[in-house]
Amino acid sequence: xxxxxxxxxxxxxxxxxxxxxxxxxxxxxxxxxxVLTWSLMTGSYPLDGAQVWATLLGDAPSDTATTxxxxxxxxxxxxxxxxxxxxxxxxxxxxxxxRNPLADPSLVGVSQGAALVVVAVTILAPGMGYxxxxxxxxxxxxxxxxxxxxxxxxxxxxxxxRFILMGIGVAALISSVTSALLTYGDIDRAMSALGWLxxxxxxxxxxxxxxxxxxxxxxxxxxxxxxxxxxxxxxGEDVATGLGIRVRMARWGLIILAVALAATAVAxxxxxxFVGLVxxxxxxxxxxxxxxxxxxxxxxxxxxxVGLADFAGRAAFxxxxxxxxxxxxxxxxxxxxxxxxxxxxxSQL
Amino acid sequence: xxxxxxxxxxxxxxxxxxxxxxxxxxxxxxxxxAAGETCIPENPQRIASLxxxxxxxxxxxxxxxxxATVSREAEGGPRWVRGAADILGYASVADTGLIDLGGHxxxxxxxxxxxxxxxxxxxxxxxxxxxxLQTVAPTIVMPDDMPFFDHxxxxxxxAGIQDRFDAERAAYQTRIAAAKQxxxxxxxxxxxxxxxxDDGLWYYPNWGAIDQVINDIGFAKPALQxxxxxxxxxxxxxxxxxxxxxxxxxxIAPRWDQTEAMLSAQWDGLAPFWRDLDGVRxxxxxxxxxxxxxxxxFESLNRSIDLLTVVTAGRDFN
Numbered sequence: 001x002x003x004x005x006x007x008x009x010x011x012x013x014x015x016x017x018x019x020x021x022x023x024x025x026x027x028x029x030x031x032x033x034x035v036l037t038w039s040l041m042t043g044s045y046p047l048d049g050a051q052v053w054a055t056l057l058g059d060a061p062s063d064t065a066t067t068x069x070x071x072x073x074x075x076x077x078x079x080x081x082x083x084x085x086x087x088x089x090x091x092x093x094x095x096x097x098x099r100n101p102l103a104d105p106s107l108v109g110v111s112q113g114a115a116l117v118v119v120a121v122t123i124l125a126p127g128m129g130y131x132x133x134x135x136x137x138x139x140x141x142x143x144x145x146x147x148x149x150x151x152x153x154x155x156x157x158x159x160x161x162r163f164i165l166m167g168i169g170v171a172a173l174i175s176s177v178t179s180a181l182l183t184y185g186d187i188d189r190a191m192s193a194l195g196w197l198x199x200x201x202x203x204x205x206x207x208x209x210x211x212x213x214x215x216x217x218x219x220x221x222x223x224x225x226x227x228x229x230x231x232x233x234x235x236g237e238d239v240a241t242g243l244g245i246r247v248r249m250a251r252w253g254l255i256i257l258a259v260a261l262a263a264t265a266v267a268x269x270x271x272x273x274f275v276g277l278v279x280x281x282x283x284x285x286x287x288x289x290x291x292x293x294x295x296x297x298x299x300x301x302x303x304x305x306v307g308l309a310d311f312a313g314r315a316a317f318x319x320x321x322x323x324x325x326x327x328x329x330x331x332x333x334x335x336x337x338x339x340x341x342x343x344x345x346x347s348q349l
Numbered sequence: 350x351x352x353x354x355x356x357x358x359x360x361x362x363x364x365x366x367x368x369x370x371x372x373x374x375x376x377x378x379x380x381x382x383a384a385g386e387t388c389i390p391e392n393p394q395r396i397a398s399l400x401x402x403x404x405x406x407x408x409x410x411x412x413x414x415x416x417a418t419v420s421r422e423a424e425g426g427p428r429w430v431r432g433a434a435d436i437l438g439y440a441s442v443a444d445t446g447l448i449d450l451g452g453h454x455x456x457x458x459x460x461x462x463x464x465x466x467x468x469x470x471x472x473x474x475x476x477x478x479x480x481x482l483q484t485v486a487p488t489i490v491m492p493d494d495m496p497f498f499d500h501x502x503x504x505x506x507x508a509g510i511q512d513r514f515d516a517e518r519a520a521y522q523t524r525i526a527a528a529k530q531x532x533x534x535x536x537x538x539x540x541x542x543x544x545x546x547d548d549g550l551w552y553y554p555n556w557g558a559i560d561q562v563i564n565d566i567g568f569a570k571p572a573l574q575x576x577x578x579x580x581x582x583x584x585x586x587x588x589x590x591x592x593x594x595x596x597x598x599x600x601i602a603p604r605w606d607q608t609e610a611m612l613s614a615q616w617d618g619l620a621p622f623w624r625d626l627d628g629v630r631x632x633x634x635x636x637x638x639x640x641x642x643x644x645x646x647f648e649s650l651n652r653s654i655d656l657l658t659v660v661t662a663g664r665d666f667n
Contacts, residue, residue, distance in 0.1 A: 319451025
């Protein structure tokens, strides 16, 4: 880990600065701003940089330009960044808590729970309306996650392994029910559900930006405060207990935070696969650092990943739109496979 | 007590008065659709369609002012408008100079904005972009699962061409009457329409033009189909006997390189006993082009009348 130590007050106050990680985080922030700028200037509606700038300053060349920049591109790009950061942080927390490098929000049933409820309502009770989807998705995520957590914590000892196995089992069961609904449901309703399942960043607006921002204000600081218990837990239960951490409470608290973040993201845009899995690993490879800094890098990496995926899906083959969920999967799957191979090589499997 | 009576009367007026109709500008009118009521142009001149086969195609068939549409990717070929390309022909579609809005799920809202429509017509499964599109132009959502003529009439009404629809429908009724006369007693002829795919037998009632014509001419159907209001897919092939009929119709899609020989071979693999059905043994299984006969167009209705008249009129099925 590349560190510089800043000292003051005659050495009584010392601050270790992981300068490579700081540099990388600055680089990621610049990249995010770059993607935002590029995204605002690119799309099916032709606008050059000067026109976009004029539109942002309230002197748009046309009403349509105002609509395209302010109602379509801007909120969409911001939401992509925020949900990317949420899913990435959620994945990182779960990887630390379970000490499993392949953990991500789907492990706790967040994506599957949301998918099941949204698909079921879309196909079986379409009258409930599209506008209920975020609430339904959020509710479905929390209920399934709570079921998995309760079932995992019902006995003493071995909770982490039981948690992982329970998550995989319940997720598989729920996915099969969702698939059956999609297969035998009305084709138009199934298409509607499939659009949401593929990651519907395309349909968001300022409402989503607002409530995601409010969530971020409350939950992200809590995550940062969790850096210390996370640091301890990754060395194992005994070491963490020796360091004064109340392991059981810290573990469940972190899982609940991770579920809340992922459920909020899924409620906003539908399931986006692999972000929670891939972003923490990418961040670790960009710069080695302590847990706190790693969480910062992970959030930025997730934001950049989904922001880029949405931009690519929107602009690369315009006017054909590729849902962000498919693009993140296209990036995520090769990384996932590489991680498995790397894990196998390390463990001599 | 007077103030109480006054308050009661005021409350009664407030709650009992029906909702006021939408107040639209000059040249606009209120239109009811699947997502509520919206002011739309009385005579839209730049209609953007977000579904090709059952919105763009019927609008083109009825001569509406559709000027931008979603389309589909052909493998190794140009993008095409499903339905219209097959029913009306590629050249007809190309001649209209339709603006391509890309794919339909999800639609590209920026491409719609760039086209500058005065009316946008979308389907229910695209409702997640309704709020965005309403900032571009009046946007209406087509109700799902409407019967054939309700579907066509709804579109004609939205496009401001109700009179053209009425004229076409009257001509259709005349053709149906003529077909009935030629066939004689259509109620005595059992027409079975179904498909067989890997997962079993498929049947959908009210499936586009051909089913409308079967119903309007008044052919009989196998009991299983007549009693099935919703349709099904994946029914066991062991029940194929219940799909027997004097005339049997199955669909084929040459666009996807399907041929009669290929589908027959596929059926042999799935349920070889299909060849024992009376309708098959007597040479009365006919394949129809799905993209044409199932289309939501008057052209599809006319071609379906022609097909069904040719295979039934003047023939004895006893």
